[in-house]
Amino acid sequence: MKLDFDVLVIGSGPAGMTAAIYLKQADRNVAIIDGNAPGGQLNRINSIENYSGFSKISGPELAFNMFNQLQDNKVDYKYGKVQEIKKESDYFIVSTEKEIFSVKAVIIATGRNPKxxxxxxxxxxxxxxxxxxxxxxxxxxxxxxxxxxxxxxxxxxxxxxxxxxxxxxxxxxxxxxxxxxxxxxxxxxxxxxxxxxxxxxxxxxxxxxxxxxxxxxxxxxxxxxxxxxxxxxxYNGYQPNTEFIDCLKNNGYIVVNQQMRTNIKGIFACGDVIDKEVYQVSTAVAEGAIAGLQASKYID
Ligand SMILES: Cc1cc2nc3c(=O)[nH]c(=O)nc-3n(C[C@H](O)[C@H](O)[C@H](O)COP(=O)(O)OP(=O)(O)OC[C@H]3O[C@@H](n4cnc5c(N)ncnc54)[C@H](O)[C@@H]3O)c2cc1C
The missing domain is CATH 3.50.50.60 (FAD/NAD(P)-binding domain)
Structure with missing residues (x-):
């Protein structure tokens, strides 16, 4: 089977973009895919005043900066909504409405949507x-x-x-x-x-x-x-975007360990999609870094 990428990151919010940057800087063949514009929920935030390094920044501006960094790192950006992930021998087959990718590891960073x-x-x-x-x-x-x-x-x-x-x-x-x-x-x-x-x-x-x-x-x-x-x-709470993956979940949120590993070997998750206490940009970014580094180790 032809391998498309070492790692496919699903979701280009702060968690996914950070994971992809860490993977690219570790010289991995990585792509990121999103069914919407890059930035995820950042595009909905008027003003962020608790993200370290910026006293005050608008969400779309932070999204733009992160996306520029992704492009500076030459991360392959794909457009599409992931519908299914299947395991086939050593690979994962990830399908959107139009495309199919075979990859060694997957990082799920698909966030959550308002209910x-x-x-x-x-x-x-x-x-x-x-x-x-x-x-x-x-x-x-x-x-x-x-x-x-x-x-x-x-x-x-x-x-x-x-x-x-x-x-x-x-x-x-x-x-x-x-x-x-x-x-x-x-x-x-x-x-x-x-x-x-x-x-x-x-x-x-x-x-x-x-x-x-x-x-x-x-x-x-x-x-x-x-x-x-x-x-x-x-503003009626949230529903995590996890319908396409059959892994261990709590109320729909993906359960991970400290290395952002799910119960399926080779599938990692980070950001708002995981079962955790604090749903913020800084935590999403931190988990994205861990997921990226751990996925890189997994490829080894
Ligand atoms: C109104 C509002 C105000 C906020 N204010 C703050 C604040 O002041 N400070 C702060 O730190 N945090 C704030 N947050 C929270 C912060 O935005 C989130 O914690 C952060 O964006 C989570 O990042 P993420 O990458 O995990 O997910 P998201 O930002 O949700 O990104 C997920 C991405 O995955 C994509 N996706 C989903 N499903 C699929 C699929 N099947 N296939 C492909 N792509 C998919 C989505 O299109 C999206 O781009 C706020 C959120 C909101 C809504």
Missing amino acids: ELGLENEKQLLGRGISFCAICDGSLYRNKKIALVGNSKETLEEALYLTNLVSELLIVIKEEELIECDLKDKIINNSKIKVINNSIITKLNSEDKKLSSIIIKNIKTNQSEEIELSALFE
Whole structure:
């Protein structure tokens, strides 16, 4: 069988790009593949203020820098969404919709995607009022009334970013109070923001195929209310992108050891796709470095 690469890195977010750079610098024949633009979730971040070496940098700028470094290192970049990984004798066969690669080792760095609320119409209204990303879609709703659903630090970060653009912003939370974090006071003191507590969204209404209003239900009083708005930004947790690989997982997240090895010899994983405590750029990059070096050792 013809070998295409020593190692194929799946996913070009910070974890995958770092793994590929380490492999290339160890003189390995490595390629990286992604079904989307390079940078992964970085492309959704307005401002990063906790990544060492940069007091403040936008996510797309950091993604651009990482991608430039990948190109400076002449890493082979492929476009495609991986659908299956199969073991055949000593090789892994990795398939996308259009291509098949045979490789000695695989690094999975496919991250995770936002979870939908599971409401009727939700999929059809995606990009037509429903969004998961303030930095990508916020400017579409300039001077409009919008809502966010969720109660994580990320929700509050996104809310503060969006208040610079929109006229009015509601945060719908099912809890009594907003999450305790350093942003809570800024949210409470912002006159454009109203928090609707003890509530869930039960229905999405549309006009001309665009979101026009939401129905929210107070879970304490059981009273429902319709709110007219232009957009709903959803922050409802995440689903790891691991459907194409049959390895040991916990709630869909890939289980690895300290060397980023999965339970399948020759398959490594790193970044947001793994089962861990801290989901950040710095941890993704660190795990990418370990996965790259360990995959290089495995080839030996
Ligand atoms: C709104 C927001 C704000 C954040 N703010 C911060 C912050 O301030 N500081 C911080 O440190 N972190 C922050 N994070 C978290 C940080 O973005 C992630 O921890 C980091 O991007 C994870 O990197 P990754 O490479 O593991 O995964 P990702 O960045 O998710 O990249 C995964 C890549 O894999 C690709 N992929 C998925 N499935 C496939 C497939 N089947 N085939 C091919 N390619 C595939 C995707 O297209 C994507 O490009 C934030 C995240 C969000 C969403």
